Structures are given as structure tokens and as C-alpha cells.
Amino acid sequence: MRTETVGAAGEAEVLRRILLRLGPSTAEVGPGDDAAVLRVPGARIVATTDTLVHGPDFRLAWSSGYDLGWKSAAVNLADVAAMGARPLALLVALAMPDDTTVAFVEDLADGLRRACLALAPGCAVEGGDLTASDTLTIAVTALGTLDGPPVLRSGASPGDEIGLAGHAGLAARGLRILFERFRDADGRPIPVDSAVLGDDDRRALTAQLRPEPPIALGHAAAGQRATAMMDVSDGLLLDATRMATASGVSFDLRRRSLGSEPLALVGGEDHALLATFPAGEMPPGFRLIGDVRPRGAHPVTVDGEAPAGRGGWDPYADWDSGLG
Amino acid sequence: MRTETVGAAGEAEVLRRILLRLGPSTAEVGPGDDAAVLRVPGARIVATTDTLVHGPDFRLAWSSGYDLGWKSAAVNLADVAAMGARPLALLVALAMPDDTTVAFVEDLADGLRRACLALAPGCAVEGGDLTASDTLTIAVTALGTLDGPPVLRSGASPGDEIGLAGHAGLAARGLRILFERFRDADGRPIPVDSAVLGDDDRRALTAQLRPEPPIALGHAAAGQRATAMMDVSDGLLLDATRMATASGVSFDLRRRSLGSEPLALVGGEDHALLATFPAGEMPPGFRLIGDVRPRGAHPVTVDGEAPAGRGGWDPYADWDSGLG
Numbered sequence: 001m002r003t004e005t006v007g008a009a010g011e012a013e014v015l016r017r018i019l020l021r022l023g024p025s026t027a028e029v030g031p032g033d034d035a036a037v038l039r040v041p042g043a044r045i046v047a048t049t050d051t052l053v054h055g056p057d058f059r060l061a062w063s064s065g066y067d068l069g070w071k072s073a074a075v076n077l078a079d080v081a082a083m084g085a086r087p088l089a090l091l092v093a094l095a096m097p098d099d100t101t102v103a104f105v106e107d108l109a110d111g112l113r114r115a116c117l118a119l120a121p122g123c124a125v126e127g128g129d130l131t132a133s134d135t136l137t138i139a140v141t142a143l144g145t146l147d148g149p150p151v152l153r154s155g156a157s158p159g160d161e162i163g164l165a166g167h168a169g170l171a172a173r174g175l176r177i178l179f180e181r182f183r184d185a186d187g188r189p190i191p192v193d194s195a196v197l198g199d200d201d202r203r204a205l206t207a208q209l210r211p212e213p214p215i216a217l218g219h220a221a222a223g224q225r226a227t228a229m230m231d232v233s234d235g236l237l238l239d240a241t242r243m244a245t246a247s248g249v250s251f252d253l254r255r256r257s258l259g260s261e262p263l264a265l266v267g268g269e270d271h272a273l274l275a276t277f278p279a280g281e282m283p284p285g286f287r288l289i290g291d292v293r294p295r296g297a298h299p300v301t302v303d304g305e306a307p308a309g310r311g312g313w314d315p316y317a318d319w320d321s322g323l324g
Numbered sequence: 325m326r327t328e329t330v331g332a333a334g335e336a337e338v339l340r341r342i343l344l345r346l347g348p349s350t351a352e353v354g355p356g357d358d359a360a361v362l363r364v365p366g367a368r369i370v371a372t373t374d375t376l377v378h379g380p381d382f383r384l385a386w387s388s389g390y391d392l393g394w395k396s397a398a399v400n401l402a403d404v405a406a407m408g409a410r411p412l413a414l415l416v417a418l419a420m421p422d423d424t425t426v427a428f429v430e431d432l433a434d435g436l437r438r439a440c441l442a443l444a445p446g447c448a449v450e451g452g453d454l455t456a457s458d459t460l461t462i463a464v465t466a467l468g469t470l471d472g473p474p475v476l477r478s479g480a481s482p483g484d485e486i487g488l489a490g491h492a493g494l495a496a497r498g499l500r501i502l503f504e505r506f507r508d509a510d511g512r513p514i515p516v517d518s519a520v521l522g523d524d525d526r527r528a529l530t531a532q533l534r535p536e537p538p539i540a541l542g543h544a545a546a547g548q549r550a551t552a553m554m555d556v557s558d559g560l561l562l563d564a565t566r567m568a569t570a571s572g573v574s575f576d577l578r579r580r581s582l583g584s585e586p587l588a589l590v591g592g593e594d595h596a597l598l599a600t601f602p603a604g605e606m607p608p609g610f611r612l613i614g615d616v617r618p619r620g621a622h623p624v625t626v627d628g629e630a631p632a633g634r635g636g637w638d639p640y641a642d643w644d645s646g647l648g
Contacts, residue, residue: 015454027450042364045369053419101329124347
């Protein structure tokens with residue numbers, strides 16, 4: 001069917017069809033995990049790319065250049081960390097409308113630099129590309145190095161304990177605050193006035209706009225026998241389902257261990273690290289949130305019960321490109 | 325001046341301002357050459373990124389998905405080759421409108437795979453990202469490995485000979501054919517009917533839509549004492565000026581050695597390799613096009629004379645995003 005669109009087919013199907021055309025990977029780890037792993041003489045290189053596009057991924061009324069620089073670095077560094085690697089360098093391809101201000105771009109560069117300094121000292125932007133475009137687009141590639149084998153999604157075994165480092169549901173609450181409190185009567189985004197927010201809401205907003213994934217813990221977990229690891233970008237239930245399925249096991253999560261955050265199970269964009277460890281070997285920085293069981297009827301249960309649908313709240317599904 | 329736009333400032337100034345914010349590079353080669361060079365224990369990794377954006381970089385009426393996949397691979401592989409490296413892997417970030425057909429994306433994947441097979445066997449797409457966007461955008465990152473030090477733009481010495489591998493002006497003639505022969509009365513691109521073209525014009529069109537830079541010669545040149553090398557993407561005069569300036573020398577080019585192609589000096593997008601070698605040591609695949617002299621009044625002369633302006637023809641300067 002030559003007329004089927006990517007919108008109708010959906011991301012997973014489009015990806016599947018692309019991979020069929022690309023043929024088998026010759027890398028140590030090809031497409032499908034958080035990052036590719038490439039063997040070179042004497043080293044293993046981790047490489048990943050993730051793009052922020054105006055509209056689907058951010059709104060300029062809500063995110064400053066600094067926020068976007070920070071976030072585009074953080075989300076890519078998290079994918080490097082999720083393989084158990086140490087970040088090495090970023091490349092940044094910026095496609096911008098001509099009327100973008102230079103001041104905005106300078107703020108974006110500041111955000112990139114500050115995120116690297118804070119989250120992955122020693123890693124910096126070492127290359128990039130500038131292009132004109134009608135749509136502001138920030139495509140970042142992150143490279144990292146591994147000391148040993150990568151930590152894949154597929155290595156969890158029954159009896160392992162499940163750990164989480166970083167937030168669960170906080171960034172999604174921040175996004176909800178933006179949609180509920182910073183839009184005008186027509187639904188258009190309006191600038192954020194964080195003075196009207198309490199400390200807790202402000203913290204959620206920061207988690208959404210300038211996430212701080214625990215990058216150093218990825219490499220540390222690899223050195224401490226993590227059996228599987230991934231970056232939680234699409235919500236804990238969905239990403240845990242992916243990891244359990246890739247590992248051929250089931251995960252049982254404890255709701256209480258996730259705290260009182262209402263979107264803890266379904267909220268995306270926290271870029272926490274989800275990892276499994278042999279029982280009793282979870283390193284500092286990870287908290288115990290469940291255990292790995294032999295494959296059962298459901299890839300993921302919560303307190304022993306199958307969760308009721310994906311649930312949650314997905315405002316970007318309603319994205320209208322006419323809105324700021 | 326907080327309101328200055330990137331359109332008014334221009335690419336070079338925006339890049340300069342970004343680099344000021346990013347701070348000093350810690351890589352072996354940071355921003356400014358064809359690619360970054362990163363040292364890891366036991367290896368040197370080359371990394372570069374280049375983006376094709378609908379409008380400024382291509383028109384869907386003229387380029388098929390296959391063409392775009394091919395070209396986005398080729399231009400990035402050329403930057404890896406220009407450092408003297410061997411291509412290792414590509415990452416591809418695709419941002420697409422929802423109404424893009426899956427068939428188009430499959431063609432694009434075919435083009436990526438075929439370009440790798442033809443130009444850099446052993447290199448393949450090993451990762452990527454899919455995003456929705458109002459503007460079709462293909463951001464490719466290419467990685468490569470070096471056996472020894474990279475070949476920079478800055479290493480040419482007086483007495484060296486200047487070599488070129490690949491076309492000069494052919495891709496620009498192909499672009500001229502598109503603009504002159506495949507637009508409707510309102511200036512909008514119309515599909516290419518290559519049956520109406522002679523063999524020579526068809527060859528120029530192919531050089532524009534599916535360039536074949538001499539990728540393997542980059543690594544070969546590095547092994548054969550090339551003193552400087554770069555990818556000619558913006559036209560021979562302009563890129564030779566960059567290389568001569570970076571090396572602190574002057575280049576004298578011989579017009580006759582460039583053949584009869586009218587845009588040989590100013591046409592971009594051929595992605596030929598421009599390199600300098602000690603006298604008498606130019607390897608097969610490169611043709612002698614001039615020699616390196618001590619720095620003179622002009623960074624580049626042609627047959628001993630300063631060229632008259634950039635000249636040439638730059639249709640994309642007139643790009644109107646309302647046109648297909």
C-alpha cells in the first residue's frame with residue numbers, strides 16, 4: 001500500500017519497516033537498545049541520537065533556549081548511561097528558522113555546556129551542524145565509552161531485584177502543570193510565571209524542563225553487576241514491560257516504593273535509570289522497587305496485579321502545530 | 325542586542341557565538357574541521373553530523389526517498405573520509421510530517437543502505453531516532469576510526485602539491501538543470517523526467533541527487549602522507565581558501581586541470597576530497613590541480629591571478645518555503 005502514512009502506521013511499525021530495509025546489524029549492539037555499541041580495536045563506543053522538535057517535543061512559550069540545550073543534552077546522556085557507559089562527547093545539529101534570535105541560540109549553547117558540566121563532567125559538545133529550517137529542531141548525538149560489556153535490556157533473570165535511580169512521574173507532573181496552568185483561553189501556551197507555583201510544583205516543572213538524570217550511576221551500575229538497565233523515557237510501566245519482555249521474564253513492582261507521585265507508573269520523560277541486580281547487590285543511588293520473576297501471564301505486575309491499561313495522560317497526542 | 329536574528333547574523337557569526345559559549349574543546353580535534361576527533365584508550369574516533377532539511381537542502385518534487393537516504397549518507401561519509409578515517413557507523417535521526425508515506429521512508433532506508441554498501445562497505449546504520457515534525461529533516465551522524473593522526477585542514481606546506489579526488493562543478497550543474505528545466509511557470513519544482521536529458525546532463529543530475537564521493541581514498545591518502553585534506557562541499561574556491569588560510573599558505577590552482585565544467589571553481593556539493601601531498605607523492609585517485617606556495621596577497625589564485633569574486637550561482641539563496 002504505497003499511500004499508507006507514517007502517522008497511520010505509528011512509530012513502532014515505521015521503525016520495524018525501516019529495520020527490515022537496513023538489513024542485519026554488524027555492530028556489537030545495533031538498533032533496539034538505548035544506544036548502539038561499536039567495537040573498535042581496543043575500545044567499545046556507545047552512540048545514540050535523540051531529537052527535540054518544536055511542537056511535538058517542546059513549546060517555545062514554555063522552554064527557554066537554556067532549557068532546550070540542557071534537556072537535549074540530558075536525554076542523550078541518559079541513553080549513554082543506560083548502557084553502562086561514560087559519556088565522551090556530544091554532537092549537536094541545529095535547524096532553525098531565520099528569525100530565531102542569536103541570544104536564544106547562545107542560551108541554548110549555555111544550557112548544553114551547563115548540563116554537561118553538571119551531569120557528565122569531561123563530556124562536551126565537540127561538533128555540530130547549523131541549517132535553516134521552518135521548524136526549530138535540535139538533534140543531538142551522544143557518544144560514550146565502555147570499560148566492559150554493555151548492560152542491555154535483555155539481561156534480567158528471575159530472582160534479580162529491580163532498582164530505580166531518579167524520579168518517577170515528576171517530569172510528567174511538571175508537564176501537566178504547564179498544560180493546566182500556563183495556557184490561555186484558546187489553549188495556547190503562555191510564558192511560565194514560576195512565582196505563582198509552590199516549591200513542590202516548581203520542582204516538578206524543573207524536572208520537566210531541565211531534567212537531571214543520574215548519569216554517573218549508569219557507569220557505576222555496570223561496574224557493580226547490573227544485569228539489565230535502561231533509561232525510563234516513556235513511563236515506568238511501559239519501559240519495564242519492554243525490559244521484562246526483552247529479558248523473557250516478568251517484573252513485579254511495589255507501588256509503595258514509588259512514593260506518592262500520582263503519575264509514577266505512567267509518566268514519561270524522567271530519564272531515570274531502571275536496572276536489575278542480583279539479590280542483595282543493589283548499589284547506592286538505586287532504590288528497590290520490585291523483583292524479577294519467571295515469565296508469567298503479564299510482563300509487569302504491580303503488587304502482584306496486572307495494571308489496568310496504560311492509563312495516564314498524554315497531552316502531546318493532541319498536539320496542534322498551530323499552537324505556540 | 326537581544327533581537328538580532330540568526331538570519332541577519334549569518335551562519336559563520338552564529339557559529340562563532342555558539343563556540344564562545346561552549347568553551348574550549350577537550351577533544352583531540354574539536355569544532356572547526358570536517359569532523360571531531362576523540363581519543364579513547366587504544367583508538368581515535370572521528371565523529372561528524374550533517375542535516376538535510378526540506379526546503380533549504382532539497383525539494384521533494386526532485387529528490388526521491390532513495391536519493392535523500394543516499395545523499396544524507398554520502399555527505400557524512402565524505403566528512404569522515406576527509407579526516408583520513410574509515411567509516412564505522414551511521415546514526416540517523418528522522419523528523420517527519422505525519423502524512424509522509426511509509427513507502428517513502430522505506431525508500432530512504434534503501435538509499436542509506438545502498439550508499440553505505442557502495443561507498444563504505446562495512447559501515448551501516450546502527451541507530452537512530454524517529455520524531456514527528458512539520459518539516460522533513462534528516463540528521464545523520466557518521467562515526468569513523470583512524471589508524472593514526474587525523475589529516476587536518478591546517479597541514480599544507482609550501483612546495484606541496486594540491487590534489488583533487490572526485491568531481492568539481494558537476495553536482496552544481498545538476499542543480500542548475502533542476503532549477504532551469506524542472507520548474508513550472510510559477511517557479512515550483514516539478515518531477516524530473518530524465519528521459520528528456522542527454523547522457524551528460526543525466527550524469528550531472530545524478531551527481532547532485534546521489535553523489536558518490538571517493539570515500540575509500542580518504543583513508544588511503546592518510547596512509548600516503550597527505551599533509552592536509554578536506555571535503556569540498558561549498559565549492560573549490562571557497563574551500564581551498566579555507567584550507568590555505570588554516571594552513572597559513574597560498575594555493576595556486578590550474579584552471580585547465582579542472583576540465584571544462586563551467587562551475588568547477590564555484591559549484592558546491594560535489595564532496596570531492598581536496599588534499600595536499602609532498603611533491604611527487606600524490607597517490608592514485610587524486611589528480612594534480614595546483615601547488616602550495618608561501619602565503620601571498622591572496623589565499624587562492626588561479627593560474628597566478630586572484631579570482632574575481634565568488635561568482636557562480638546560488639539558487640538556494642532565493643529559497644521560498646512556499647514552493648514544493
